[in-house]
C-alpha cells in the first residue's frame with residue numbers, strides 16, 4: 001500500500017472470492033475452480049493448494065482438503081487475488097481443524113501461496129485478509145503483525161483490464177535506494193500510521209506518497225498520473241498503486257467524492273479504449289468471513 005511496500009495493506013469488502021472447504025479422510029488436496037480465470041487446479045500450482053499441502057506436511061495430518069473456489073478478484077489485478085485464495089485456504093482449513101492455529105501462524109502458512117504467485121513470501125496482502133482492517137507487517141520472519149485502526153473512509157479502486165503479474169512488477173524494481181528517498185519514505189510511513197491511529201485524515205492524505213516504488217511501477221499503468229491528479233482535484237485524500245498494479249486506489253472521506261472519482265476513472269479508461277472495473281468499498285474491519 002503506497003509508501004508501505006510489502007508492509008502495509010488493507011481489507012476491502014468488494015470484490016471478494018467465495019471458497020468452500022471440506023475435510024477428506026486421506027492426506028490429499030483437491031482444488032476445483034468455479035470461475036473462468038483458467039487457474040491451475042493442480043494443488044502444487046495453485047496458491048490455495050500449496051498452503052494446504054504445507055499445513056498437511058507440518059501437522060503430519062492424516063486428513064486432506066477439498067476446495068471449491070469461486071473467484072471474483074481477477075488474478076494479476078493488484079487487488080490481492082492470490083492473497084485471497086491463500087489466506088482463505090489457511091483460515092478455512094483452520095476452522096475445519098478446530099481452530100488450532102493462531103492468526104500469525106495462519107499468515108505464516110498463507111505466505112507460501114504468495115511465494116508461489118510472486119516468488120517472495122510477503123504478508124502485506126495476507127495479513128489484512130486474516131486480521132481485517134489495515135495491518136502493519138512489522139516482520140514476516142518471524143511473523144509479527146500489528147493490526148491498526150480502521151478509519152471510516154471510502155476506497156475507490158479501478159482495475160484497467162490488463163494483467164500485471166506481481167512477479168514481473170517486482171523484477172523491474174531497483175535493488176538499492178538513495179538515502180534521501182529512504183528518509184522521505186520513512187517519514188511517509190510513520191506519518192501514515194500515525195494518521196491512521198489518530199484518525200487524522202489530513203495527515204493520512206499528506207503521507208500517502210511513495211517516492212521509491214511508484215515512480216518505477218507507474219510506467220506499467222496507463223493514465224496513472226492523470227487519474228491521480230484528477231482524483232486529488234475531486235478531493236481524494238490520496239492513493240496510489242494497489243498491490244503491484246495495474247489497479248489504482250484512492251481514499252476519500254465521503255461517498256459522494258468516491259462516486260465522482262469512480263466515474264472519472266471509468267471515463268478516463270473508456271476514453272482510451274481500455275475496459276475497466278471500478279469498485280467502491282469501505283475498509284473491511286473483519287477480513288475473511290466464515291459461513292457455516
Ligand SMILES: Nc1ncnc2c1ncn2[C@@H]1O[C@H](COP(=O)(O)OP(=O)(O)OP(=O)(O)O)[C@@H](O)[C@H]1O
Pocket residue numbers: 039040045046047048069074075076077078079080081082083085086116117118125164165166167242243244245
Ligand atoms: N487460487 C489462485 N488465485 C489467484 N492466483 C493464483 C491462484 N493460484 C495460482 N495463481 C497464480 O498467481 C498469479 C496471480 O498472483 P499475482 O500476485 O500476480 O496477482 P494478484 O494477487 O492479483 O496481485 P497483487 O498481489 O499485486 O494484488 C497468477 O500467475 C496465477 O496463475
Ligand SMILES: N[C@@H](CCO)C(=O)O
Pocket residue numbers: 001005006007118122124125166169170243244
Ligand atoms: N507488496 C507486494 C504486493 C503485491 O503482491 C508488491 O507490491 O509486490
